[in-house]
Amino acid sequence: MSRRRRLSAEEIELWQSVAGQAKRMHPEGKPPAPAPQPPKKTAPVPRPMPDPEPAIPAFRLGQNAGGRVPPHDVLDPLPDRLHRAPVRMDKKTHGKMKKGKMTPEARIDLHGMTVERAHRALTGFILRAMSQDMRLVLVITGKGRRNDDEGPIPVRHGILRHQLPHWLALPPLSQCVLQVSAAHLKHGGTGAYYIYLRRNR
Template identity: 55%
Template sequence: MARRRTLRPDEEELWQAVARSAQPLHPQRIRSHTPKAESAQHMVEAKGHSPAIPHFRVGEKARHVPGHDILPALRDQLATQPLRMDAKSFARMSRGKLSPEARIDLHGMTLTEAHPELIRFVLNAHADGLRLVLVITGKGSRRPDDHGPIPQRQGVLRHQVPLWLRMPPLGAVVLQVAVAHLRHGGDGAYYVYLRRGR
């Protein structure tokens, strides 16, 4: 099958003359020979809108575009989750007014070490009838920004623990997860509010 190519200006002019004189067999199915990108560009220009991509000339210095993170911060992710516990208790917990009944420190553990420890701790706390526990993850080691093709976030445990707390078997016993108040560790710890035992 022959590949489609772009028409030269003289060929384009000839094609337009032929196209104007032709009668379509099926007027409802008229298709243009121009590629979709070109026709979309012509439509944008015809409507008077400027293209979304800024104009750039060869040899011109590239404008620095600051990197952006499409994933919201952990604090924002947790804040957008629905409130499943009493609003007054949640407000007191967020301000650090409620004291955790137990705590676990996952600081310095690998993901494979931390996951079973977290499961054991939370399920035991729920079995013991505890309601509020503190999970300390740490903020992660400081390192320069990662600009690789697949950037890795600082504080792997800090980002993984909220996911584990929503997944089975912990999701069934966890009612609410929130970032801890500064007096209990701030961004390096989470309050985990557990459901009542049955």
């Protein structure tokens, strides 16, 4: 086995020169990149709280409600229905009657009577007025009493004034009556009614 030859001083110097200029093929790795940080969470914007519902006041079983319920009826007010009725009498005379410029020749007050008694009294009154050739008479029914606590179910107020048009539309009174109208304030307002009679022939 042959012995290795020693490098000469010139060869060693050349080697050192080349080695100093050479670059390593696999340099040490770069330091690892820092791990990505999770995005910062922004604090949620507080939402305005809704106004609290008003507390229900304490109450006793059977206690009446504090506020008064507006009255309600099963029918339109009689003056409104009469206002929509066609005019069968002379329009000029009708206008004077509605303005209270005509004086009733007779009057009857049914207020406070029972329905049966009021019907009999009205029938006799109209037939007598007709036989005496009267044209304008006044019937007072009253407005009807309303209770403060009426409940949720509509009820009929003032039974007499609601019955009046029905009675006048049936024989024998239907053959006597020409026009019905709510009375002027000077003669009782909505609690009284003008009855304009036909001519007695």
